[in-house]
Amino acid sequence: MITFFDSFLVRAAFAGFGVALAAAPLGCFVVWRRMAYFGEATAHASILGVALALTFSFSLFGGVLIVALLMATVVSGISGRGYAMDTLLGVTAHSSLAVGLVSVSLLQGVRIDLMSYLFGDILSVSKNDLLMIWGGAISVLIIIKWRWSALLISTINPDLAHASGINPKREQLVLTIALAIVVAVAIKVIGILLIAAMLIIPAAAARPFSQTPEKMVFVAASLGGLSAIGGLRLAYIYDTPTGPTIVCVATTIFVMSIIGNYLQRTFIK
Amino acid sequence: MSLLNVSELTIKIRKKTVLHKVDLSVERGEIVTIVGPNGSGKSTLLKAIIGALEPDSGSVGRSSDLRIGYVPQKLHIDPTFPLTVRRFLCLPYHFTKLAIQQSLEQAGVEDLELQQMADLSGGQFQRVLLARALLSKPNLLILDEPTQGLDQAGSANFYRQIEGVRNQLACSVLMVSHELHVVMATSDKVICLNGHVCCEGKPEQVASAPEYLALFGSGTQGALALYRHEHTHSHDHSHHHFHENS
Numbered sequence: 001m002i003t004f005f006d007s008f009l010v011r012a013a014f015a016g017f018g019v020a021l022a023a024a025p026l027g028c029f030v031v032w033r034r035m036a037y038f039g040e041a042t043a044h045a046s047i048l049g050v051a052l053a054l055t056f057s058f059s060l061f062g063g064v065l066i067v068a069l070l071m072a073t074v075v076s077g078i079s080g081r082g083y084a085m086d087t088l089l090g091v092t093a094h095s096s097l098a099v100g101l102v103s104v105s106l107l108q109g110v111r112i113d114l115m116s117y118l119f120g121d122i123l124s125v126s127k128n129d130l131l132m133i134w135g136g137a138i139s140v141l142i143i144i145k146w147r148w149s150a151l152l153i154s155t156i157n158p159d160l161a162h163a164s165g166i167n168p169k170r171e172q173l174v175l176t177i178a179l180a181i182v183v184a185v186a187i188k189v190i191g192i193l194l195i196a197a198m199l200i201i202p203a204a205a206a207r208p209f210s211q212t213p214e215k216m217v218f219v220a221a222s223l224g225g226l227s228a229i230g231g232l233r234l235a236y237i238y239d240t241p242t243g244p245t246i247v248c249v250a251t252t253i254f255v256m257s258i259i260g261n262y263l264q265r266t267f268i269k
Numbered sequence: 270m271s272l273l274n275v276s277e278l279t280i281k282i283r284k285k286t287v288l289h290k291v292d293l294s295v296e297r298g299e300i301v302t303i304v305g306p307n308g309s310g311k312s313t314l315l316k317a318i319i320g321a322l323e324p325d326s327g328s329v330g331r332s333s334d335l336r337i338g339y340v341p342q343k344l345h346i347d348p349t350f351p352l353t354v355r356r357f358l359c360l361p362y363h364f365t366k367l368a369i370q371q372s373l374e375q376a377g378v379e380d381l382e383l384q385q386m387a388d389l390s391g392g393q394f395q396r397v398l399l400a401r402a403l404l405s406k407p408n409l410l411i412l413d414e415p416t417q418g419l420d421q422a423g424s425a426n427f428y429r430q431i432e433g434v435r436n437q438l439a440c441s442v443l444m445v446s447h448e449l450h451v452v453m454a455t456s457d458k459v460i461c462l463n464g465h466v467c468c469e470g471k472p473e474q475v476a477s478a479p480e481y482l483a484l485f486g487s488g489t490q491g492a493l494a495l496y497r498h499e500h501t502h503s504h505d506h507s508h509h510h511f512h513e514n515s
Contacts, residue, residue: 032350149361156346156360162321163339163411164361210351211385 005127009236015125015133016228016246019189019198022137022182024221025144027203028213029175032155036200037086038075041093043183043195045071047100050117050187054107061132061184068180071096076172097192120191120243122232129188136185140178147174152213189228191243198247202227205254208261223253270332272297272409272441273318277327280313287313289465290327295409300435300442300455304475305462306484311445312342314462315413318443338407338440340398343391343417352386358401368404375437376400377430392423396430403434410435412444428455 005011030039046064053063075092104114116124125133144151154161154168161168186195202224203216210216231246238245275293279286288310295301305311316322318329319339346352358369373379376399381389389397395415402410412431416424432455435442459475461467467480475481 032347034347149359153361156350156352156357157341157344159316159319159321159341160339160344161361162316163319163337163341165320166361204349207349207351211353212351212356216351 005130008123008125009232011125011127011130012122012232012242013229015122015130015189016232017225018130018133018137019182019186020202020224020228021221022140022185023198024202024224025217026140026175026179026182027199027201027220027224028206028217029151029155030179030196030199031203031207032213033175036196037089037093038072039179039183039199040196041075041089041096042068042072042179043186043192044093045096045100046183046187047117047192048096048103049100049184051100051103051107054104054112060187061136064184064187065180067096068183069177072176072180076176115241116191117187118191118193119241120187120189120194122189122242122246123236125188133185133189136181140181143174143178147171151175189243190246191241194243194247198224198227198250201247201250201254205250205257208257208264223257224250227253271295271330272332272335273443274330274332275314275318275327276330278314278317278324278329279326280310280317280322281325282313287464288317291462291466293460293466295441295443297408298439298441299457301444301458301460302456302472303443303445303460303462304447304481305445305467309463311462312413315339315411315443315445318411335409336405336407338402338405338410340395340402340410340412340415342413342415343395344398346386348387350387353382354384354386354389354397355382357386357397358404362405364404369400372400372403373397375403375434391418392427395419395427399430399434403438406438407440408438409441409443412442414445414447416446 005014026039030036046068049064049067050060051063052067053060056063071092075088078088101114104112104117113121115121150161150166151171151174153164153166154171158168161171182199183195186198190198202220205223206216206219209219227246227250231249232242234240234249235242235245271294273293273295275291278288278291278293280288291310291314293301293303293314303311303314313322317324319337320329354373355366355369358364358372364372369382370379373382376396378393378396378400381393381397384393386394386397399412399415410431415431416427419427431442431444434440456472458469459472460469461475461478461481461484463484467484468475468478470478
């Protein structure tokens with residue numbers, strides 16, 4: 001039986017869209033909480049998860065999820081003990097990437113296309129991958145929706161959260177788990193090196209057009225989706241790597257948003 | 270029964286004792302002010318009371334009907350965070366439009382509902398924080414140096430607002446302040462904190478206590494003078510009215 005999803009381009013489009021959808025709320029929190037480097041560290045560490053999954057032949061998604069969670073926990077655990085957060089993240093982000101790359105190359109008898117993990121390979125997304133991506137994306141959206149108000153107040157001020165009976169540390173953990181899921185689903189589409197870009201750029205581009213946090217998430221999701229579809233199309237036409245192409249489109253949208261905002265402030269106000 | 274009863278509270282932060290056996294109680298309708306130098310544990314005490322810090326020993330006893338409205342020390346909302354005043358007041362619990370308008374009115378900023386939080390001035394911001402604290406109809410309002418960053422006229426205004434709110438809601442107030450002369454006149458009880466309770470009592474008692482003078486030294490003289498001045502001033506004022514009426 002031939003279905004709609006038999007076309008690799010259709011699958012790619014849905015995969016890109018799913019990732020953009022999941023990345024939007026997370027990306028907004030990454031921007032609001034100044035966690036850009038944190039997102040990057042989690043993403044970079046996931047190559048270690050790829051190595052683990054290949055070595056012990058279990059699901060790639062599982063391997064990445066475990067390592068990303070571990071990474072996030074380690075970083076929040078050792079922060080505030082004499083080193084600045086960005087120093088710690090700088091150390092962990094790059095060392096985990098290096099260790100992951102070395103361990104992948106040490107794998108005996110497995111020939112893997114490293115480039116497809118680093119930069120994504122959206123055109124080879126299978127039906128199974130698609131299921132995984134949408135499963136992950138929907139669970140992230142459900143988690144965020146469920147904790148939305150608590151996450152927002154914890155982001156604004158931990159003490160205000162406490163005074164309202166909300167534990168900001170638990171909300172931080174919720175975000176960490178959601179971030180790990182996003183990283184795990186985005187590897188195939190965007191690649192490890194550029195996942196952080198897919199989180200941050202659409203959210204940053206959405207900021208000037210948003211008056212409330214909800215609107216910012218909505219606009220970020222739309223711009224992210226647009227970048228995914230546009231990047232996919234361009235990558236197909238010009239035969240460029242899809243991950244970087246998607247990020248280029250997102251960056252173009254970001255620049256246009258800055259210019260648009262500037263013009264609006266100058267000429268309309 | 271007291272609304273709040275802190276007993277022998279000890280808190281250590283990174284193995285350093287910040288609070289040592291602190292006792293404090295707040296009765297219904299009372300205004301209690303905590304004064305103390307920088308690093309004396311004032312904010313730590315408030316954080317323990319709202320439950321943000323666990324005591325290492327001792328206890329924080331809360332009456333079963335205690336509802337806290339908390340106004341934090343001046344907080345920063347990142348400009349990357351789009352947030353209208355109305356949306357901020359609905360975090361994390363939703364309130365009706367009417368309730369929001371009422372609380373903004375009580376805090377003296379009824380026309381800010383649709384403004385962005387990041388665009389507010391210092392005084393407006395503090396009042397919005399006050400409005401948020403009032404939404405839950407608190408019987409204890411806790412304020413942590415609420416007028417930091419406001420000029421003298423601004424903070425005097427703010428304290429007047431709080432007094433008005435207190436009279437209207439009949440709630441207790443527990444606040445930390447360094448502006449002794451402004452707050453003392455309205456407090457029922459002043460607690461002088463420096464890691465432990467140095468002295469406590471009525472404002473006049475604390476102001477003349479040797480422990481208090483030792484902590485605040487010469488700076489206190491000015492504050493005291495100002496406090497006494499304000500006191501006589503208000504006295505004169507009522508006197509004046511009296512003459513007019515007769």
